[in-house]
Amino acid sequence: MVEQVAQVAQMIVHGEAWTVKDLFVLPNEYVYWSIQIVMYPYMTGLVAGAFVLSSLYHVFGVEKLKSIARFALVFSFALLPVAMMPLMLHLMQPLRGINVLMTPHFTSAISAFGIVFMTYAVIVAAEIWFVYRKFIVESIHRLSAKTARSSYESLLLMIYKLISLGAMDDSKEAYAADHKAVKLLAGIGIPVACFLHGYAGFIFGSVKANALWMTPLMPVIFICSAVVSGIALCIVSYYVFMEMRKWAAKRGKNYLLPDGLAHGSAAINYDELKSVQDHEVRMTSKYLLIFMTLALTLEILDMIFRGYTAVKSWDILRDVLFEHDFFKIFVLQYGIGNFLPFLMLLLPGVTVRRAVIASCMVLFGVFMMRWNVVIGGQAFSLTFNGFMEYHLPIIPHDVETFKEGLGGALLVFGTPFVIFYFLNMIFPAFYVDDEGH
C-alpha cells in the first residue's frame, strides 16, 4: 500500500500539483516557475532598492536621509543572503546550485548570477565596514577597558577584533579616508545594484519563447520597481522597528533592542527616536513618489505599445490581461498597489502613518507586479490556444508543495528580519553619530 502511494505520488510531475489547464495546452506545459520565482526578483529588488536609498545620502549627500541611510545599508546586507534563498528552494537539484559558479555558461543570463551577486555582496560588506569602522574601534576600546566582562561581551569583543581586521587607527585622517571610501563604494554600488536587478529583469525579458516577458523594457521596469519596493520596505521597517524601539525603550524590554542588548541601553532615548522617525519617514516618501512615477510610466508604456502594435500574441495577451488576470493586474497591482498610494503620498500634509500605510500598499503592489509577470507569463499556452491557472499550495503535503507554496514564500520573507536582528547587535543600524557617516 505504502509503495503504491509512493508510486502514485512519484507520477505527479513537477508543476502538476498547482497547474490547472484549460482548452488546448501542450502536454509538457505547466507553471514551472511558481511562487519562489516571484519571490526571487521581489527580494533582489528589495536588496537593490534599500541600497539605492542608502546611497542617496552617501553619494549625493542628501543630509536629511542620514539616519535612514545607515539603517537601509544594514538592512540591505541582511536581505542579501535571502535573495539567493528562493533560487535554492526552486532548484530541482539544490545541491548542484554551485555548478553555476563552477561551469558558468555565459550565453545564459542566469550564469552571471554568482559573479554579479558576489561583487555586490563584497561592495555592501566593504561599505558597512567603512561606515562602522569608527564604531568598531570605539567598541573595542570600550569593551577592552571593562574589567568584568560577561561571556556575551567577550564574544562581542572577539567579533569586533576579528572584523576590525587590525585597523585600529582612530586618527582624524584615517576617518576622513573612511569617509572617502564610503562615498566611492556607494558610488560603485549604485550601478552594480542596478545591474544585479536589471539583470534579473533580463532573465525574463530575454526569453523569446514567452510573449509576455519578451521586451527590452523589462530590465528597466524591474530596476524602477525595485527601487520603489526597496524604499517602501525601508520606510515600513524603519517605522515598525522605531515603534518597537520606542515601546521597548519605555518599558526596558531589552530583548527587542538587540543593539541595546549588545551595547547597553544608554544609546536609546525615547524623544530623540520620535523626532528622527517622523522626519526620516516623511523625507523618504518623497523619493518613493519620484521612483513610482518612473516605474508606472514604463509599465503603462509597455502595455500601450503591445496593444498598439498588436502582433500575433496580442490576442491571447489581451485575454490574459483584461479577462483572466484583470483583477490581479488592474485592481490589486495598479489600483491598490500603485494608484491609491500615489494619491496618498501626493495629497498635502503627509503624516508618518499615512506614508507607512501607503508604503505597505506599494510593497503589495510591487509583489503583485512580480506575480503578474512571472505567473502571468505562464498563464497561456505556447500555442496561444489555451490557458494555465496557478493555484498556490497553501497546506503542503510534501516537500515540493512546501518549498513552492505559501510556507516557502513566508520562510523567504521572514528570514531577512531574523538576520537583521542579529546583524543589528554587531552593526547597530539605529546608532546615531553626528560625526560619522
Added chain:
Amino acid sequence: MKRRDFMKNAAVFVTGVSVSISALELLDPQEVLAANPELRWGFLVDTHKCIGCGFCVKACKIENDIPLEANVTRTWVERYVIKKDGDVLMDSPKGALNGFTNKDIDQNRSGMKKVDDKDIAQAFFVPKLCNHCETPACVQVCPVGATYQAKDGAVLVDRSWCIGCGYCIMGCPYGVRFFHPIEHVADKCTFCYHRISNGGNTACAQACPTGARMIGNLRDPNDPLTKIVMGERVGVLRDEYGTKPQVFYIGLNKEVH
C-alpha cells in the same frame, strides 16, 4: 659540443618539434569533422500518414524510461478538428499515449467538447517532438552548460550536471522539455541518440505503423529523408523564433504552431 653548436641544435630541434606538433593539431579529426561535418541528424514527419494511434508515444516512453502514467512525454500527437464555421479545436489527451479513442475533444477544464461529424471541414493529426534546432534556445539559456548540442546536431541533456532551474523549459518555444518525474532534471527527446548512434532507428519511427516518422542524415544527399526535404515542399514549426528547427513536416497547416 661547443656552446654555440648546442644553441644551434636546440633551436633547430625546438622549431622542428613545434612545426610537427602544429601539424598534428591541424589534422585533429574533431576539427576536421566540425569544419566539414558528414552527419547532421534531421527528422521528417508526414502528417498525411499519421493516424493518431499513439504507438510512437508508448514506444518512446518505454524505450526512454519515462513513466507511462506520468503526464509528461518526449513526443506526442495533436489532433486538429477544423469546423466549417472556422472554429479550430485541438487536443492531445495524455499526449495521445493511448491514441484517440474518443471523438469528443478534450478541452481540459472546459470539459469534453462534442463536434458533429457534419460540421467538420477537416481533421488531422500532427506528431511533435524535439526539433533539435540549429540554434537552440535551450542551449543558449542553460546556466551551467548541462544541455548542449552534439556535433551531429542532436541537442542533449547531461543528467549528472543539470541543476533543475527550468530555464531551458521556459526558453523552448515548442514545449518539448519537462522535468523527469524520477530523475528530477530537465528531459526531452534525444532522437533516441543511443540507438541512432549505433546504426539503429528511433523508437517512435520504428513503432509507427504507417511510416509517418523518419530519421535521417541531412548531409547525405542519398538519404531518403534528405531527398524528401530537398525535393518536396516541407515546413517547420515556429521559425519566427530564429531557432532553425530540424524536424520537417509534410502537410503543415496554418493552424499548427
